[in-house]
């Protein structure tokens with residue numbers, strides 16, 4: 001083994017966990033002062049770097065991190081695995097459409113499906129999740145501007161609401177909405193899956 | 194490890210508690226990595242939070258061909274890179290360095306803190322890619338092919354970056 005190779009091996013295996021040496025390298029080191037010196041340099045460097053080995057969050061910081069993450073995670077839909085998702089494209093489209101229908105009926109309160117209520121908190125989640133600005137929100141909720149309704153519903157808020165629907169609710173919605181309503185939903189909520 | 198795999202599976206199904214357990218396990222390591230990159234506690238804390246949020250959102254993209262720890266570090270390295278690019282702070286200044294709660298740290302920790310500060314300054318003089326490569330390799334013991342993947346460079350480029358970082362650090366630390 002040549003010195004160049006040995007030094008390269010030593011360097012590439014140099015970590016805070018220590019240098020692990022193969023027998024061949026050890027044999028070379030036993031016989032070579034230059035490479036032993038190089039290893040010593042690495043060891044000195046490792047000693048110098050010890051203060052950077054670990055950083056710890058203070059209990060306050062740790063709590064701050066957990067709380068901040070909890071607040072963000074609560075709005076996140078479950079990260080369903082890709083392969084599952086692929087098998088569920090049709091059901092998901094159905095769920096999202098149902099979710100759209102539910103919120104639509106709640107807002108319009110004119111449909112036979114209005115008895116399919118969603119909890120206030122779920123509804124707030126959709127509003128909070130929507131990327132709409134205040135003005136548009138106001139138009140929808142206070143001026144009843146129906147044309148803007150589809151914009152309330154983006155994919156993220158739909159996914160959120162879909163995750164809040166109770167089992168069976170999807171089927172309930174699909175059974176009770178009219179053909180016209182379904183057509184309108186499909187036309188206006190072109191949700192990309 | 195099996196336990197970790199279970200926690201990941203549960204988190205993928207939307208179990209936030211399972212995910213929080215993973216956060217608890219890795220928060221100090223991710224925070225440490227980002228501290229060594231940014232030398233700023235407040236920013237490191239923010240970026241740690243960003244890293245875990247992104248991890249949750251992308252959990253379905255986690256492939257078990259690398260360890261969860263490696264995968265998290267790859268996200269953290271990306272977040273840090275973007276931050277440094279945004280802040281145009283190739284050379285981080287160790288400001289805001291002290292822990293917010295002085296009482297938490299033992300008195301004899303003063304020297305260690307001073308040393309840390311000096312070392313962070315030294316590491317901070319490295320270009321971002323070399324600094325990140327050095328951190329991932331030396332402190333996190335990631336394999337070069339994993340580092341290469343994380344940084345979208347070839348394995349030999351990752352080794353060169355590491356070698357360059359070593360050369361510079363040896364010079365600085367040897368003074």
Ligand SMILES: [Zn+2]
Nearest residue numbers: 003032034035
């Ligand atoms: Zn030699």
